[in-house]
Amino acid sequence: MSDNAWETHAGWWQEHFTDGADPEYEEQVLPLASEHLAGAASVLDVGCGEGQLSRRIAAGGSWVVGVDITANQITEAAARGGDARFVRARGEALPFAAGAFDAIVICLTLEHLAPFEPAVHEVGRVLAPGGRFVLFLNHPLLQAPDSGWVDDQILGEQYWRVGPYLEDGVSMEEVGPGIKLPFMHRPLSRYINVMADCGLLVEHMDEPPPPPGFLAQAPEYSEAALIPRLLLLRARKH
């Protein structure tokens, strides 16, 4: 856990993406997490960060544990309170018995794991038969590296360009001034097939449009308001 860039940049994440700071979390991610995890007696939040999903789900009545590799996230999660419990652990080696949870969520975290397969195998092990796995991803197709809105003034065409989708991309992305974090791109089929190998079969998918609060903050995205940024998969363990 020593060369983990998230230890250095946990404060940046907490300031810009949690506690009401980010409209996509407030208007989309947190409501979708509540909707898709509703009624689960026990929920594990893998890569929980400072705990915003865990707190939200626990407030709905579930018994929730959040785990994250980053000490600076887990310490903040514990300090921010709420009804969830927090444990420092790697998604690739979950410190729980087989079948221990009714539901597991991983939100915008698998993109930071290379390889990601061991964490999905751990989900398959720790999830009870019939349990739900809710996975949030940056949309792997439409947000592939080098994708974006093109306004071709010469040809008079406007369109969304998709980058080299089938190529694995491993990069240190500069997400803010001096803030570099690792991001991995893989095609969607890789996620789906590893999940299927672990008995996690997709039963529902959401591709919501960018929410109004995001478009208000990012007017340059308004032309692309019908291009989703987020993908949610809900799978059931068979």
Ligand SMILES: C[S@@+](CC[C@H](N)C(=O)[O-])C[C@H]1O[C@@H](n2cnc3c(N)ncnc32)[C@H](O)[C@@H]1O
């Ligand atoms: C983009 S943040 C998302 C945090 C949280 N899921 C949320 O949506 O608010 C990604 C998180 O993944 C965590 N992470 C990265 N690699 C991990 C690993 N191997 N095991 C567990 N957590 C990991 C980081 O520490 C960071 O908190």
